[in-house]
Amino acid sequence: MNKVRPQTRIQRKNTEAILEAALSVFSRAGFRGATLDQIAREAGLSKPNLLYYFPSKEAIHIELLSGLMDVWLAPLHQMDEHGDPIEEIVAYVLRKLEMSRELPNESRLFANEIVHGAPRILDQIKGDLRALVEEKAAVIQGWIDAGKLAPLEPRHLLFSIWATTQHYADFDVQVRGILRPEANAHFNDAAEFLEQFYRRALRP
Amino acid sequence: MNKVRPQTRIQRKNTEAILEAALSVFSRAGFRGATLDQIAREAGLSKPNLLYYFPSKEAIHIELLSGLMDVWLAPLHQMDEHGDPIEEIVAYVLRKLEMSRELPNESRLFANEIVHGAPRILDQIKGDLRALVEEKAAVIQGWIDAGKLAPLEPRHLLFSIWATTQHYADFDVQVRGILRPEANAHFNDAAEFLEQFYRRALRP
DNA sequence: CATCAGTTTGACCATTTGGTCAACAACACG
DNA sequence: CGTGTTGTTGACCAAATGGTCAAACTGATG
Numbered sequence: 001m002n003k004v005r006p007q008t009r010i011q012r013k014n015t016e017a018i019l020e021a022a023l024s025v026f027s028r029a030g031f032r033g034a035t036l037d038q039i040a041r042e043a044g045l046s047k048p049n050l051l052y053y054f055p056s057k058e059a060i061h062i063e064l065l066s067g068l069m070d071v072w073l074a075p076l077h078q079m080d081e082h083g084d085p086i087e088e089i090v091a092y093v094l095r096k097l098e099m100s101r102e103l104p105n106e107s108r109l110f111a112n113e114i115v116h117g118a119p120r121i122l123d124q125i126k127g128d129l130r131a132l133v134e135e136k137a138a139v140i141q142g143w144i145d146a147g148k149l150a151p152l153e154p155r156h157l158l159f160s161i162w163a164t165t166q167h168y169a170d171f172d173v174q175v176r177g178i179l180r181p182e183a184n185a186h187f188n189d190a191a192e193f194l195e196q197f198y199r200r201a202l203r204p
Numbered sequence: 205m206n207k208v209r210p211q212t213r214i215q216r217k218n219t220e221a222i223l224e225a226a227l228s229v230f231s232r233a234g235f236r237g238a239t240l241d242q243i244a245r246e247a248g249l250s251k252p253n254l255l256y257y258f259p260s261k262e263a264i265h266i267e268l269l270s271g272l273m274d275v276w277l278a279p280l281h282q283m284d285e286h287g288d289p290i291e292e293i294v295a296y297v298l299r300k301l302e303m304s305r306e307l308p309n310e311s312r313l314f315a316n317e318i319v320h321g322a323p324r325i326l327d328q329i330k331g332d333l334r335a336l337v338e339e340k341a342a343v344i345q346g347w348i349d350a351g352k353l354a355p356l357e358p359r360h361l362l363f364s365i366w367a368t369t370q371h372y373a374d375f376d377v378q379v380r381g382i383l384r385p386e387a388n389a390h391f392n393d394a395a396e397f398l399e400q401f402y403r404r405a406l407r408p
Numbered sequence: 409c410a411t412c413a414g415t416t417t418g419a420c421c422a423t424t425t426g427g428t429c430a431a432c433a434a435c436a437c438g
Numbered sequence: 439c440g441t442g443t444t445g446t447t448g449a450c451c452a453a454a455t456g457g458t459c460a461a462a463c464t465g466a467t468g
Contacts, residue, residue: 010435010445030320032237036426048428049446057426108319111374115312115319116234118377125381133382150404155383156397163371164364170315171367173322177329178337179359193360200354201405214415214465240456252458253416261456 015053017043019067022060027105030112031061062120065113068106069124073132075099076158085143086202093161093194100169101187107169133158150202164194219257221247223271226264231309234316235265266324269317272310273328277336279303280362289347290406297365297398304373305391311373337362354406368398 021042025034036057040050054060075095079088100107118125133155140154168175168190179186225246229238240261244254258264279299283292304311317325337359344358372379372394383390 008436008444014445028321030234030236030316032234033320035424037424046447047426048448051427052445055427111315111319112234114375114378115315116237117232118381122377122381125378129378130382150400152401152404153393153397156394157401159371159375159379159394160368160397160401163367163375167363167367171318171363173326174318174329174333175363177322177326178334189357190360190363193357193364196354197356197361197364197405200356200407201401203404212414212466218415239454241454250417251456252418255457256415259457 011053014043014045014049018045018050018053018060019064023064023105023109026061026064027108027112031057031116058120064109065121066124068110069121069128071099071103071106072110073129076132076136079136079139081139081142085140085148086199089140089149089157089161089202090195090198093165093198094191096161096165097168097187097191097194100165100167101184104169104172107166111166111170147204150204152201161198164197215257218247218249218253222249222254222257222264223268227268227309227313230265230268231312231316235261235320268313269325270328272314273325273332275303275307275310276314277333280336280340283340283343285343285346289344289352290403293344293353293361293365293406294399294402297369297402298395300365300369301372301391301395301398304369304371305388308373308376311370315370315374351408354408356405365402368401 018039022034022039025038025042028034029038034057036047036050039060040047043050054063075092078095079092113119113121114125136158137154140149140157143149144151144154168187175181175186222243226238226243229242229246232238233242238261240251240254243264244251247254258267279296282299283296317323322329340362341358344353344361347353348355348358372391379385379390
């Protein structure tokens with residue numbers, strides 16, 4: 001159904017550079033705080049040239065967010081109904097924490113959008129995300145009913161996982177201000193803490 | 205030490221109205237996204253009149269944030285070394301959740317500031333907040349050493365409490381998009397979940 | 409009522425910023 | 439090498455926005 005849009009070498013390179021620069025700037029300054037000049041400069045282009053590839057500032061933002069949603073849902077998708085319940089959930093927690101370590105800008109971009117009312121991704125939240133949560137909540141409830149997991153409301157359990165793991169990316173400055181860690185050493189402590197924490201809370 | 209600044213009735217009323225309006229606008233749109241016109245309109249004043257009471261947009265923001273820090277730390281201050289460890293922590297969790305229910309705008313203002321690098325409160329984070337965390341972490345460690353609490357790193361335990369409770373204010377839109385709750389009914393479910401969750405994780 | 413500090417605002421300004429455009433440069437390709 | 443498509447940019451524009459200021463208004467007080 002889509003018209004095939006032949007991408008030239010230059011197009012591919014520049015759109016990629018723009019999106020990368022925009023992610024950096026948006027996650028640092030927020031949508032309103034980011035300027036096209038900053039993004040253009042960081043991408044190594046002039047502003048009109050940037051606007052040759054994207055029709056508007058908002059279009060860049062939307063492109064970033066919609067591309068991000070899939071990445072964001074992937075770790076939860078991997079949770080396997082037929083695995084060991086506690087191991088599956090702990091593994092999910094650690095995957096999510098790993099994303100906070102590896103993709104903090106993406107996490108902040110997401111957080112920023114939601115804190116401001118998610119005007120551009122509310123549909124995806126109410127659609128894809130909600131559906132996935134319902135699916136996995138049913139799996140977790142099944143585990144609970146089978147006596148393999150402590151009886152905890154599955155949806156709120158998922159919220160707790162998102163909150164605790166994304167906290168290390170979104171509130172990075174606060175965490176660092178309190179722990180004064182060398183480099184990212186505290187992520188290892190966080191992983192250890194979260195694993196023990198969830199194992200304790202989840203065992204039947 | 206402070207010079208006594210005699211506040212007229214009108215001054216008190218207007219500065220209060222400005223701060224209230226600014227909280228609403230800042231928490232909704234972020235610092236850069238908020239405009240003085242919006243704040244002035246919502247406070248029922250003209251823009252020059254607003255600037256008669258505060259010297260700049262940033263001054264309003266700083267005033268809000270510094271006033272907020274005390275409110276934010278209060279629930280943790282209340283945690284009593286001599287109480288029952290698990291009950292003290294659970295009570296702290298519920299107080300914090302109650303703040304997300306009652307003061308969501310304050311929570312979002314705070315979250316927004318930190319996500320953007322906390323340029324205006326980093327000193328307070330590294331000072332007051334850090335000191336309080338160190339103090340209470342020592343208390344929790346004492347409880348653990350006494351065998352009254354599961355051995356979990358105290359600082360990361362505090363992070364988890366902040367994350368899970370503030371999530372219901374900061375990510376309100378996402379929570380609602382997934383749960384489709386009537387009014388604020390889901391806060392009761394969250395309270396029940398968090399209480400059970402922390403009781404399970406914390407028992408020795 | 410007179411006075412004066414305190415309060416309010418319309419008009420205005422400088423800057424920032426998202427976006428446009430015409431002209432020019434680079435490139436692919438027959 | 440000629441030609442049409444793709445890529446690039448300096449100059450420019452309109453709107454938004456933080457902030458100023460002189461002038462006018464209001465209210466408390468003697």
